[in-house]
Amino acid sequence: METESRRTGRWRGLVLSVAVLAALSAVAVMTTRWVLERTGGQGVSAPWGAECSAWVGEERFSLDRDQARRATTAAAVAVQGEDAPIGAPDTSDIPEPVMTVLEEGPQGTPGPSLTCRSTNDPSLEVQEGLEPSGLTARAEDLRVDMEGVFAGLSLGGYFPGGFDTGHGDDSAHYEGxxxxxxxxxxxxxxxxxxxxxxxxxxxxxxxxxVAVIIFDDRIWSTFYPSLGWRDYETDSDNEILRHLDHVHVDVQRGEEPSDTS
Structure with a gap:
C-alpha cells in the first residue's frame, strides 16, 4: 500500500510541476507583450516553422527561404521596370497579396512587410585585408550582387584603403x-x-x-533574429543617424581561429 509520505511527496511533486508551468506561461506572456510593444505586433518571426514571414494588414503568410529570395528579387525587378538588369524569377507559388505589398509597400505608409530568421555562422573566420574598393571580400561579394539586381545604386560607407573616422564607435564601416x-x-x-x-x-x-540591416528607424540583426524588425533607438533627430536616407547593411566579422597548438 502507498504510504502517507509517498502520497504527500507525489502531491508535492505535482504541485511543483504545475507551479513551474504557470511560471513559464507567465514569462511567455510577458515576453510576448514586450515583443509586441517594441514591434507593434508586426515583423516578429517565431523561432520555429518557416524561415520567413510576410504580412498584409493583419494577415501573415509563411515563406520558405527560396520563396523569400524569389519574391524580393521579383519585387526589385518590378519596381525598376525596364531599368532592371535582370529578369524576374517565377513567383507563381507566392500569394499575390505578398507580391503586391513587397512591390508597393503597406497601405498608408511605407514600412517593413517581410522578416526572416538568420543567425551568425560560427565557422566564419575574420577576413584580413581589404579589396580595392575598401571592403572585405564578403562585403565586396554582396556589393557586386546588389548592383547585379538593382540598377543605378547610390552606394557609400566604404573607401579604397578604408575609413578610420566619420562613423560611430566600433562601426563596421571601419573594418570594411x-x-x-x-x-x-x-x-x-x-x-x-x-x-x-x-x-x-x-x-x-x-x-x-549579413549581420545587421538598418533603415527607416528599424533594425534587424542575427543577434535577435526572431524579433524581426525592431525599433532602432537613437537620441538624435538627424536623418542620417536615424538611417532615414539610407539602408545600412554589414556582414559578419567572423571569429579568430582558436589556438589548438
Missing part, C-alpha cells in the same frame, strides 16, 4: 564590412524603394553572411 545604400531625399517614394532593398537583403542574408 558595411555598405550604405542611399535613397535621397527622404520621401515616401524613396522610403518605399529603400524597403524593397531592405527586404531583398533580409531574404538573402544567409547567402552573404
Amino acid at each position: 564590412r558595411a555598405i550604405d545604400v542611399f535613397y535621397r531625399p527622404v520621401s515616401e517614394d524613396n522610403r518605399r524603394a529603400g524597403w524593397v532593398m531592405a527586404h531583398w537583403l533580409i531574404a538573402h542574408a544567409p547567402d552573404y553572411d
